[in-house]
Amino acid sequence: MxxxxxxxxxxxxxxxxxxxxxxxxxxxxxxxxxxxxxxxxxxxxxxxxxxxxxxxxxxxxxxxxxIARTPDSPLDAESLAYRASGAAGHIMAIEALWDGDTVHDWFVRLLAITADPAEEHALATVYARTAKRYLGEDGNCGPRHPVGMAAERAGSALAARLSVPFHFASPDISDDEAPRWQPVSPNGPGR
Incomplete structure (x- = not known):
């Protein structure tokens, strides 16, 4: 039209x-x-x-x-750790998952995965504008998707701060069907 x-x-x-x-x-x-x-x-x-x-x-x-824009999620480790501290249960891992919609295109959700109770707690959503702000104007991503790169950096920094694994099954390719994190099982380590 x-x-x-x-x-x-x-x-x-x-x-x-x-x-x-x-x-x-x-x-x-x-x-x-x-x-x-x-x-x-x-x-x-x-x-x-x-x-x-x-x-x-x-x-x-x-x-x-x-327009009253939805504010960007903070991606600094201190803010993410503060949000994670409000999760019920023991944090087992930090996970990054691709998602998308017609408004934002592809984005990544950062989650704290807990046990007792077994739940996932939203910590941040990394949209393109959030990634640009986090990576800076000169944030050279090369062939990588900036959203994936920003989520990987923020998520791995938080996981290191909390001494838990970080799982991002598809950091380089937007894939909302990538395998999810699994806790350690008797058959082998979590993935």
Whole structure:
């Protein structure tokens, strides 16, 4: 859908609907805004996900710095250790997992894996902007994905600080189906 068609579609919406979509945009809830545009426009105007993303993207450009962005997770070892200290149970490992969505593309979740109770506790989410901030403007990643590199550095530093293993099955390739960390078993060490 070209810019002119998007503008015309937007302008024909009732004011209340435009305000609802803009409300999601101003809260940085892109997925909710895109879903609403698709729900409103798919049957009537054949506005699918791709066009909805462009329409919502136009609204993001319109509001610019007025959008209340979700703050970046801290990746320094002290902040991560503080968050990890709130986990119930004994921390067995720090794990990094790839994930992704239509808003952020690929990102990595850093988790503390505990025993008694056996749970995983979210410590940080490493988005592209988080990785850029953490690695610095001159953070040369070579062929590596900056998100993977930042998650690996932060996660391994935290694991070393806590004296536990760090597991990142796929630091160089975004793979949300990579093998998960397994505790030490009688058949061999954890992986």
């Amino acid at each position: 070209k810019k002119q068609a998007r503008t015309e579609w937007w302008e024909q919406l009732p004011t209340g609907i435009r305000e609802e979509i803009d409300g999601y945009v101003l809260q940085d809830a892109m997925f909710a805004a895109v879903r609403l545009v698709v729900d409103l426009g798919l049957v009537r105007d054949d506005v699918g996900v791709a066009a909805a993303q462009l329409i919502v993207g136009d609204r993001y450009l319109h509001y610019g710095d007025r």
